[in-house]
Amino acid sequence: MDLTTIAAVLFDMDGTLVDSDAAVDRAWRGWAAEFGADPDAALAVAHGAPAERTVRLMLPGLTDDGVASAAARQLELQYDDLSDVVATRGAHELLASLRLPWAVVTSADLRLAKARLGAAGIEAPVLVTVEDVRAGKPDPEGYLRAAELLGVAARDCLVVEDAEVGVAAGRAAGARVAALKGVDGDLRIDDLAQLARFLNP
Template sequence: MDLTSIEAVLFDMDGTLVDSDAAVERAWATWAGEYGADIDAVLAVAHGAPAGRTVRIIRPDLDDAGVAAAAARQLELQYDDLSDVVPTPGAMALLAGLRLPWAVVTSADVRLAKARLGAAGIDAPVLVTVEDISAGKPDPEGYLRGASLLGVAPARCLVVEDAEVGVAAGRAAGAVVAALKGVDGDLRIRDVGELIPLLAR
């Protein structure tokens, strides 16, 4: 795919730049036990989405305060679970050679994002978290904000994602989307290292 018109890259964090899938799933498994939820149903909607969105889907009986408390508990379970959080294959090589401006746009809050990126040894020049926006993925707000902070039109941004909600957000923002893990994007990749020759400038 020709990416010569791309002027900036907007990366999702979990599962895209940072391999944290095991930590994410451990936290949701513990949360599901505490909140009487089916873990398979939880994991079917949780990946890539803000915790609050998942809580609302799984526990529609909770009021706004209950959702906020349940989402906060889920994040709390993740903050210190960093023992096996590492960069994804190809991530460090891609970032080391990337000459385009880039940002991380994540459904995590800033504490968790900085903890995970730090554990993976990644220093994001621009970071957009769930606290910076009013609507999380699949809403495009996060990616639109990331593009704005980089000063690049969304249509000239490449969004790199591993979850359907993130791909939907990138597409709604008007960006080109590269997708991992068999998710259907404009470009399908096995790992982010495949982008190195495509983004060489």
């Protein structure tokens, strides 16, 4: 994939810039125990997606208010669980070398996003959270919003993701997608250090 025409980079947060996999796992397992849901089934669909989407899939009988309450509880379980949250491998190297404008687009809310980015020592110049959009990933709204805030056409952006719902969102926005963890993107990368080498040949 030709990266010379990329005008901006749009990063997912959890699993992409921030290694929070263990904290996410703990939160969903704790939530599932409280709400009588299957934790493995929840984790199978939760990664990269807004909490409300997963709650609706796991507890389809809930009212809208019930979904909102259950999703809020899931986020509460994550806010202060930061002991092992760190930057992913190569994240600081990539951001230090990046000469393009960049943003973070996350399915987390603002409080959780700031907490996790802070724990990882990353300050995003532009941050789009689930609270800034009407529809979360796999809807492209978050990535379209980030591109707009950066003043760049989405088709000229590189989205960096580690989850299928995020890849779908990036592609629906018209962007090219670099994918981690074996997820099928336009470009597969092992870590962000490798992406830094691709972007700075």
